[in-house]
Amino acid sequence: FLEKLKNIKFPNTKYQALIKLLKKAIKEFGKTNILKATEFSKRLKSVIDRYNTRNEISEVEEIIDDLVNGLSEEIEVIYKDLKQEKQSFEDLEITYDEKAFYDILINIAKKYNFYNKFTEEKYIYLAKEIKKQVSNKSKYTDWTIRQDIKDELYFNIAVLLRKNGYPPQSSDDAYEDIMKQVENFKKYN
Numbered sequence: 001f002l003e004k005l006k007n008i009k010f011p012n013t014k015y016q017a018l019i020k021l022l023k024k025a026i027k028e029f030g031k032t033n034i035l036k037a038t039e040f041s042k043r044l045k046s047v048i049d050r051y052n053t054r055n056e057i058s059e060v061e062e063i064i065d066d067l068v069n070g071l072s073e074e075i076e077v078i079y080k081d082l083k084q085e086k087q088s089f090e091d092l093e094i095t096y097d098e099k100a101f102y103d104i105l106i107n108i109a110k111k112y113n114f115y116n117k118f119t120e121e122k123y124i125y126l127a128k129e130i131k132k133q134v135s136n137k138s139k140y141t142d143w144t145i146r147q148d149i150k151d152e153l154y155f156n157i158a159v160l161l162r163k164n165g166y167p168p169q170s171s172d173d174a175y176e177d178i179m180k181q182v183e184n185f186k187k188y189n
Contacts, residue, residue, distance in 0.1 A: 106123055
């Protein structure tokens with residue numbers, strides 16, 4: 001698809017097609033990994049904002065075309081980065097779904113400054129265990145609406161994390177972020 005887009009002669013048409021393609025790809029990626037999809041959405045929004053202010057930069061058509069072409073190239077880079085991110089789970093030797101939990105664990109650790117307190121293997125282990133917990137509960141057909149099953153899942157994940165010292169100091173925000181990923185996973189799987 002990207003190769004076909006390179007042959008489009010009109011910069012604005014190419015740009016708009018790239019935007020639609022990337023939005024669709026990010027939305028699909030967000031069904032599994034809400035954290036990384038949000039990061040890619042922010043990058044896309046930055047490009048769109050710069051595109052929307054292009055008339056303030058110059059009214060000269062040639063410069064505008066160059067700017068739009070440059071922004072289109074940035075969108076292509078974001079798209080390629082998204083594609084690479086979708087395959088990054090292979091390097092960690094975990095599943096695509098486990099990678100979403102891994103990413104949220106890493107993000108929380110960096111956000112609350114305790115990233116170096118755990119090894120890479122520990123983050124991978126926790127991601128796999130959280131995914132197991134979620135998969136165990138998903139065997140119930142009504143697991144997304146039954147509050148008792150949800151509560152048990154959240155409790156089991158909290159116990160798993162506390163047992164492994166994650167996070168080192170209890171933080172409701174950290175658990176909340178993990179549970180958002182669990183909710184997102186439940187919603188789309």
